[in-house]
Amino acid sequence: MSGPGGALRVIVGAELRASRNRLVKGNRTRLVALVIVLLFAIPFLGGGTFTLGATAGHFLPFAVDPLLAAAFTGLSLLMLLIGFPTVIASLFVGRDLLQLVVAPVRTRDIFVARLVTAMSANLLISGVLLAAVLGLGAGAGAPLIYFPVGLLLIAVQVLVVTSLQAILMTVIVRWVPARLARDVAAAVAGLTGAALYLTWNLSLRQTFRSRARPDVSGLTSLVQRIDWLPTTWPGHALSAIAGGSIGVALVWLLATLLLAAILVAMAELLYERTLLAGLGVFGDAPSIWRRRSTARTSQTSPQRGEGNPYFAIARKDWLGFRRDVRRLTRLLPALLLPVGYAAALSQPARSLSGFWSNIALITFLSMFMASALSLPSIPSERRGFQLLRMAPLSMWLLLRAKVFIAFPVVVATMLVFSVAVAVISKSGAAQLLELVIFGVWLAAGFVSISVSGGAIDPRFDATDDRRAVGLVGSLAAIGGSLGFAVLSLGALALFLFGEQAAGGGANLGPIPSTPAVGFAMILGGAALLVACAALVGILLWIANSRLRSFEASIASSS
């Protein structure tokens, strides 16, 4: 390499070219979708946060300091939780690190170059803070210098948090394999993201109902309790600028910069020692625990009779889920959302009670659960699909096996939830039975449709379950599930109201409540059920023929 700066430029340049290639030469549909999302997200999210900050700065000038301190601390915590997997992947796990380490490049250059990549997730998160901080300054009528200093302090805070994460990881990696740490961090990040989204969404509903003035006394006392945390220092610096105390601001600013310098230097030093110790991607530390050998202990299937491919596939999937931390961690956040929503919405205080709201909740929950569990079930076979294609099995058997693996899990969740909502909403035994039967019907349909969606457009070469199904498959699953839900709800309504009409007790508006009308409605319900079954059958048939003729990733893998 021509020099320290040269090495850094080469590494960062290569990273940027790789990112550009991923964008430009990657999936065009994904690129267009990304641009559309950004075009909507930036003005909506950024503008919304700026407006919120400006409103708070204007109407609550006495709370600018606690607000800024809390914003910097909250966002630092968020970066710490959500940005950790990116830091681990960039500095400790990436295979390309091996190439850099064996090249004549100083460890410091590797650290600095990779730190830029490691900061990417934290930088994205800090965008929210940036909008809020700028809005707060604008609302509070802060001098012009507030804005560039605000920008600088946010960048410094990103650097501080990323360095802290690197330091933590240099310690963790001595006892825990880096890949496992990354997977666990990804799970924590996913759960944090899901919990935040849920909290935001539910609090938004509460906000629209509430007419009370915001009370910042709780926030003020919280900031007083955490005032010793260095994460509050940039907030104090900015509030001092906004209040015109330049001397105080300078003290906080220098303290923040000094802390950043110390943390970056510490991180670089510890990172160098970690590389020299051969940890991370260069040979993981012996795990602090050892996995128990599975020999003999895992012989759980029957010992007599002919081998059963159903059980073999089910057992393999179960063991894979149990042992593959990464798959498990990706599933957890997906499951948190429906369960959280359902639990929150089923509270009596939310005033969503009654049979039909319970039915709606069960429909939503089973659709979400089935999608999370079943949509990637066939694509997640990855190259193992070749093994199944090579075996004397029909693809129809594979589809059935995958449906029967996910079905009991979804049904079990449905049963627990049905009983819970029936108890909360004080429904009788008859309504509980109706909920359970309807839940089982929905679970069977949604699971079959989701498995089919995954089989219609599988991406066996995807390393991430979340990208394992193509656009066509995802649309087939979503469209099919929505269609199935509408038809099923229609059938249920026709059965229930038809039964009442047959007894002469239904209120059907202009339609007379007679046995003939009731009978016709029940017949209509049956027709809708047949349509549901046909929809599922058609999707399974398409999935079967797609799997039988699937070649894409088989032809390209060698």
Place this chain on the structure above:
Amino acid sequence: MATSPAAVEARQLVKRYGNLAAVDGVSFQALRGEVFGFLGANGAGKTTTLRMLCGLLRPTSGTALIDGIDIQADPLAAKARLGYLDEEPFVHPHLSGREFLDFVADLYRMPRGRQREERMSRLLNLFDLAKKDGDLIGSYSHGMRQKIGLASLLIREPSVLLLDEPTNGLDPRSARLVKDLLEELAARGTTVLLSTHILEVAQALCRRVAIIDRGRIVAIGSMEELREQTGSEGADLEDLFLKLTAGPESREMIERLLDTGS
């Protein structure tokens, strides 16, 4: 069905991707109890041909027969008779070695019981994997994965083996074991179609070979027949292979490269 002497037969197999013919009219027969070599340079069409023979890829035209059964017409019957080992065999990383063998045996509906367990143990011992049979395959080395892949074929005693670089990544002792094993299997009537780059292995094991170049078979037969076809008396398989798949002269290219570098 089993009256034909050919255990594996490719009849005018063609595989096209758009305008590109990856395999272009390949025909050959591997006889019962024969180790048949299938040789070719990188990208010549070996793996694509093997994948059509085992039913992973559908030929654009032509027929692939296993024990006389058209694999496209009756895939389940044909697949029950054959075992295919990919260049990089897929083995579930989250199963232990023994669990993986159990999984494959169940997929092929092998009867459970002591006989199956004993065969599994014998194979694990043979490939020196017995001590690691409870460890997850994800922790296995490349060679160990290759061996567990081979064991997963042999556990169910297929009559036809299609092997793509089976000695890839094996240490010399294991490579020798695989060679001896293939010879013994062939002597007992198993047909082995062996695709390899290692010409010494092909020369030592194969009664007949087919050489594929740019999707077409350029020569087929025993060593003697190949020497006759090319008029190269006394030549070994490497010389014959290079002659039949003539490309730019490598020695000349090396000299040019080194001259430029100095």
